[in-house]
Amino acid sequence: MSHVSLENSEPFLKCFEVLAEDKSCIVSDSVLYFSGKTGKGFITVAGIASGIEVLAVNLSQLTEDLTFHFLPSASASSYLLCFDEIDVPGKGDSDLALAQSTEASRQFHSTVSIVDVVKGKTVTYPKDRIIRSLIVRVKRQSLEHLIHDFDAGTISTILQSTGNEATLTWPITFKYRLLLDDFMAEIIQHPFRELFTIRNISILIEYLLQQFFVMNKLSQDGNSLSTQDTHSLSRVEQHLCLHYKKEFPGIEKLSRISAMSPTSLKTKFKKYYGETLFGYYQKNKLEHARKLLDNKVPVKVVATEIGYSNPSHFTLAFKKEYGFSPWHYLNPH
Amino acid sequence: MKPQHPVQTVRALHWHQLQLPVGLQAAAIKVSVDGLELAQPTFDPNGLVLTFINHKGDLHVRPVGRPQAEEQPASPGLGLLSVATQPLLYRSSAPILFSALVLYIPVAWIDLFIRDNAQFEKIGQILEQEGNIVTCRLGRRQMSLFSAALGLLQENPGDLLSIQNNLLSLLEYFLCNRHRSLLGVNPSSDIDNEDDLTLIREVESYISEYYCSDTFTVDSILKKTYTSYHRLNFLFKSIHGMTISEYIRNKRIEKSKEMIADNAKSISQIAYEIGYSSISNYILAFKKVYQITPGKYKKQIDNMV
Numbered sequence: 204m205s206h207v208s209l210e211n212s213e214p215f216l217k218c219f220e221v222l223a224e225d226k227s228c229i230v231s232d233s234v235l236y237f238s239g240k241t242g243k244g245f246i247t248v249a250g251i252a253s254g255i256e257v258l259a260v261n262l263s264q265l266t267e268d269l270t271f272h273f274l275p276s277a278s279a280s281s282y283l284l285c286f287d288e289i290d291v292p293g294k295g296d297s298d299l300a301l302a303q304s305t306e307a308s309r310q311f312h313s314t315v316s317i318v319d320v321v322k323g324k325t326v327t328y329p330k331d332r333i334i335r336s337l338i339v340r341v342k343r344q345s346l347e348h349l350i351h352d353f354d355a356g357t358i359s360t361i362l363q364s365t366g367n368e369a370t371l372t373w374p375i376t377f378k379y380r381l382l383l384d385d386f387m388a389e390i391i392q393h394p395f396r397e398l399f400t401i402r403n404i405s406i407l408i409e410y411l412l413q414q415f416f417v418m419n420k421l422s423q424d425g426n427s428l429s430t431q432d433t434h435s436l437s438r439v440e441q442h443l444c445l446h447y448k449k450e451f452p453g454i455e456k457l458s459r460i461s462a463m464s465p466t467s468l469k470t471k472f473k474k475y476y477g478e479t480l481f482g483y484y485q486k487n488k489l490e491h492a493r494k495l496l497d498n499k500v501p502v503k504v505v506a507t508e509i510g511y512s513n514p515s516h517f518t519l520a521f522k523k524e525y526g527f528s529p530w531h532y533l534n535p536h
Numbered sequence: 537m538k539p540q541h542p543v544q545t546v547r548a549l550h551w552h553q554l555q556l557p558v559g560l561q562a563a564a565i566k567v568s569v570d571g572l573e574l575a576q577p578t579f580d581p582n583g584l585v586l587t588f589i590n591h592k593g594d595l596h597v598r599p600v601g602r603p604q605a606e607e608q609p610a611s612p613g614l615g616l617l618s619v620a621t622q623p624l625l626y627r628s629s630a631p632i633l634f635s636a637l638v639l640y641i642p643v644a645w646i647d648l649f650i651r652d653n654a655q656f657e658k659i660g661q662i663l664e665q666e667g668n669i670v671t672c673r674l675g676r677r678q679m680s681l682f683s684a685a686l687g688l689l690q691e692n693p694g695d696l697l698s699i700q701n702n703l704l705s706l707l708e709y710f711l712c713n714r715h716r717s718l719l720g721v722n723p724s725s726d727i728d729n730e731d732d733l734t735l736i737r738e739v740e741s742y743i744s745e746y747y748c749s750d751t752f753t754v755d756s757i758l759k760k761t762y763t764s765y766h767r768l769n770f771l772f773k774s775i776h777g778m779t780i781s782e783y784i785r786n787k788r789i790e791k792s793k794e795m796i797a798d799n800a801k802s803i804s805q806i807a808y809e810i811g812y813s814s815i816s817n818y819i820l821a822f823k824k825v826y827q828i829t830p831g832k833y834k835k836q837i838d839n840m841v
Contacts, residue, residue: 253558253648253649394653394654394655394711394712395649395650395653395655395656395708395711395712397648397649397650398649398650398704398707398708398711399708401558401649401704402701402704402705402707402708405558405697405700405701405704406701406705408697409697409698409701412697493677497675497677501762501763501764501767502764503764525680527676530766531676532676532677533676533767534676534767534770
């Protein structure tokens, strides 16, 4: 198990020194590549110029857990925003794997969180998982600069009211997943790295705030969910996201996965994610389609790719969601 | 030329302006007027201005203070990058529905995020020449970002983060996908994407090689080039002004016309040789292109000789 400890005053880049020492890693141009002996993938640091530091972790097949300690610092006035997506490899293939991973996923599941640096934070990346994670260290001042003063005020009030933990955590949604996908795919060779980073972080913060206010409202109304429910729901959410190429699994299967009754699953999912089960599945599916279309993949191919047997069904669904057909999406003028 | 319609004065047109948290400035406008003569809001002269426009009607653009002769027609759904010292002027002498988003990028911001980049250096070189504008066409994704940002700026300017995200995405797209400069390129051609152009050239050479074969179909092109019929048709229409089957037919008929003029073969022979399986189809097609049957055409040529 390897540890990296960072003071608040130290730049994220410093963790490369520690990692490069005891691992067989290659560091080049602020990217640290894992060579394959201890894991695959890369860790990179971005956003230094803008004062919003980003540590992007895109790793799989780690042979041992990797832990980052962000040491608490009483004088610091920064937040740590963490966007973690942790998947079990090959999980999509069988229900058996799903059942086996239940125990593990209770411990390491995909979440987004805000932490006050005063309290510090420990992030552990488990071995044998697919990890995509962004850790953003942003000065309170910059965050307030980035959003309304009012919103920033609310966040700090709520963070203080959570007492010792000073952490707000929510399950991840498909929007984050898609953005993390994009980010990891492009960050290394993007020609405008800093611009790309600030753009993505700004969008992530927008998602985070939207979620923050929905969750805040729910808990004010006395509708906050138990930890058990949260885990169950995020398992369902993960299943829907992973299996977007297959047919909609059906409410019965989902209720088995979540160990909830169909009715309570439906109502709770809607409340928590703001979408019905099918609506959520469909939105995610069509976002994938839209990304394919952005890459100029022909409509017919896209339809097959995301699991439609009939292209006109795909066209209809696409039109219903976005208001224009895939063909018009490709040729707007 | 003075427009005949009453023109709304520039003052009456109102730009919605906004300071974004990341340090950019934004302004938006959406108007429907009988005639347009509108200058961009002025910003601090150190920096760049990126404008996204969309409109229904006829629009011309030039930097303020330049002679009208240097005006360029602008197509809808366009991003224009110019230096802040030369705000752009939009003019239309006909009724127009015009919307624009202006993004001011201060020089400090450029230093921080964009400079030290080969691609940006090229853009910078073009901009250094006086009065130059760098343009880029927007795709559907960008058009929806554009209209979302425009709507928010006008109706819900409090939602800074959404506006900022839309604009940052547009900016990134512009910098990554700029394909040509407005000046020196024929603006009437709708295709400015190099991939599309190569595709069309490829298809054209394929057609000119095989169009006389009777097994040649549009389907065989689609299979070869991995495009859809609609997409190819769309590209052909924007470049040649005709559908792909019309293009093929015209090529065949042109060839047959030459063959008739050679006077070496009978019309039925020619029809089979250029790939028609029935003579009546060929005659119909010939008539469509030249408004005369091939037989009559042959007679005309014979008479002339």
